[in-house]
Amino acid sequence: MFSQFEKLVHPYPDGIPKPPPRAFFAFLWECTRGMRGYILAMTVFTALIGAFEALLFGMLGNVVDWLSRIQPSRLWAEQKGTLTLLLALLLGSTVLVAIQSAIKQQALAGNFPMRLRWNFHRLLLSQSMGFYQDEFAGRVATKVMQTALAVRDTWMIAAEMLVFVIIYFVTLLVVLGNFDAWMLLPFLGWLALYVGALSYFVPRLGKVAQAQADARSMMTGRITDAYTNIATVKLFSHAGREARFARSAMEEFLATVHAQMRMVTGFEIVNHALSMGLILSTAGVALWLWTQGLAGVGAVAAATAMALRLNGISHWVMWEMASLFEHIGTVQDGINTLSKSLQVTDRDDAKPLAVNRGEVRFEDVSFSYGAAGEGRRVIDHLSLHIRPGEKIGLVGPSGAGKSTVVNLLLRFYDVDEGQVLIDGQDVSHVTQDSLRAQVGMVTQDTSLLHRSVRDNILYGRPDATDAQMMSAAERAEAHDFVQTLSDPKGRRAYDAHVGERGVKLSGGQRQRIAIARVMLKDAPILLLDEATSALDSEVEAAIQASLYRLMEGKTVVAIAHRLSTIAAMDRLIVMDKGRIVEEGDHRTLLAKGGLYARLWAHQSGGFLGEEADDSDTQRAA
Incomplete structure (x- = not known):
C-alpha cells in the first residue's frame, strides 16, 4: 500500500521549469504545480479528523450522562444503536487517519521537496555566468535545499494544523453550545486572548526567521567558500583568518537565534497562563451550571476534557505557528535567489x-x-x-x-x-x-568534476566508446599518468576519482584531461584560453603537435x-x-x-x- 502512495507524485517532471513569481503567495502556489490535488485531499481528510475528534468529546459526555442515570443492565438495551454508531466511528477514524497519513507521509513528505529541488536545480543550471559571479556556490546550494523543505512544511502546516484547529474549534463550539450557551464564554474569551498573543508574537518570529535564513545561508556560504579554496587558504596561512571570517557570520546567525528563542520563551509563558485560565474558567462555569441544574455530569466532564485537550493543542499550535513563520521567512529569503529572471534565454x-x-x-x-x-x-x-x-x-x-x-x-x-x-x-x-x-574550449583555469577520469573525459562526448575516450587521452599525453592514478576507495586508472575541481591532480595533469575532453568533443570551432599555460615545457612540446592536429579543419580563436x-x-x-x-x-x-x-x-x-x-x-x- 505504501509504495502505491509513494508513486502518486512524480519527483522528477520533464517539463522545463520557469522562474517562479516573486510575490510570496504566488511563489507558494506555483510550487504546488502537479501536487495540488493531493494537498487538497490531505486537507479534506485533516478536516474530517478534526471534526471527529471534537464530536468524540460530545459523544463521551453523553456516555457519562447515561452512566449516571441508566442501570448497568439496561445500558446496552437502551443505547445499542448509539453505542454501535460510536464504535463504528472509532473504527472509521482509523481509516481516515491511515489515508491522511499515507497522503502526507508517503505521497508528499519526500516527493514534494524533491520535486522542488529538481526544478530549482534545473532552473539555476540555466542561470547565466553573471549570476554565479555574484553568489557563493554554497549559499546557492543552501537556498535550493532549505527553500524546498520550507515550502513543503509551509503547506503541510497550513493544510494540516490550521485546518485541523479551525474545524476542531468550530465543531467544539457547536458541541458546547448544545450543552449550554454559557459554556462557550470561557472558550471564546480564551480564543480572543490567544489570537491576540499569536498576532503579537508570530509576525515578530517571522521577521527574525527571515533574517535567520539569510544569516544561515551566509554562514554556510562562507564556510563552503573556505573549503572550496582550501589550497589558497593554506598557501597564505590564513586558516585563522578564515575561521574569524566564518565566526562573524556565525555570530550574526546566533544573534538571530537568541532573538528568536527570547520570543519563543515569552510565548510559552503567555500560552501556559492562558491555558490554565481556560481550564479554571471552564471547570468553574461547568460546575456552576451543574449546581444550578442546567448541565449534567456528562457536560461537566466533556467541557473540562475539551479545555484540557485545548491546553495540549495550544502548545502544538504555538510551536507550529512559530515553525510556520520560520518557514515563511526561509521561503521569502529563497525567493530572492530562485525567482531571479534568467539573463540569457533562448x-x-x-x-x-x-x-x-x-x-x-x-x-x-x-x-x-x-x-x-x-x-x-x-x-x-x-x-x-x-x-x-x-x-x-x-x-x-x-x-x-x-x-x-x-x-x-x-x-x-x-x-x-x-x-x-x-x-x-x-x-x-x-x-x-x-x-x-x-564549440570546444580549453581554459587556463581548468575545473574538473569530482568524478572519475573517464567521466571527465566523456563529458566532451558522453556517447563515445572507451576506445575513443582512451585515444583522446593518448593524443593529449594523459594516458600514461592516468594509468598510475588511484583513490582512497581503491579505484584505479580511468575509474579513479579526481577530487573536487580535480584537486588530486597537478595543474598540468588537469590541463591534459581538459584537452583530452575537448579533443573527444571534436567541435568545429575551437577556443583556447591559455590552453597550455599549466604545462611544463617538455609536456607542452609533446602535446603541441596534438593541438595542431586538433586545430586542423577547425576555426580557432586562441588567447595567450x-x-x-x-x-x-x-x-x-x-x-x-x-x-x-x-x-x-x-x-x-x-x-x-x-x-x-x-x-x-x-x-x-x-x-x-x-x-x-x-x-x-x-x-x-
Missing part, C-alpha cells in the same frame, strides 16, 4: 545552430558588464571577421577585452549592440545548448599571454580597450612597431608582464 523560435563552414563574425559589437549602457564598455564597436578554418590569436594587455570576446561568442552574455554570427546565424537566435555543442604560443597563427588580432588596434601575422606586426611590438619586447621568459584575466579586471572596475 527565444521561443530558437533553432539549433547548424555549422557547415565555421565562419565567425562580430558586427559592430558593444558590450559592458551590468545593465546595458552602464559602466565602462569592455567591447566598443568591435567588428571582426574570422574566415572558415582560420586560426587567429587574440593579443592585448589585461583588460583589453580578449576573454569577453570569447564569452560573447559562447553567449555567456548578450551583447548590448551589434551581432555575433556563426555561419550567418545570430547566436542570440539559436539554442544555447546547440551553440555550445559546436605567452605570445610565442600563438605567433604561428594565421592572423593575430591585437586589442586594447575593447577595440581592435592592429591585425596581421607575427612578422608584419613586429615590423609595424606598434602595441604588439611593444608587448613582444616587454616579454620576460615568454610571458607578458600583465597576466591578470581581462574579465576579472573589468569586474573589479
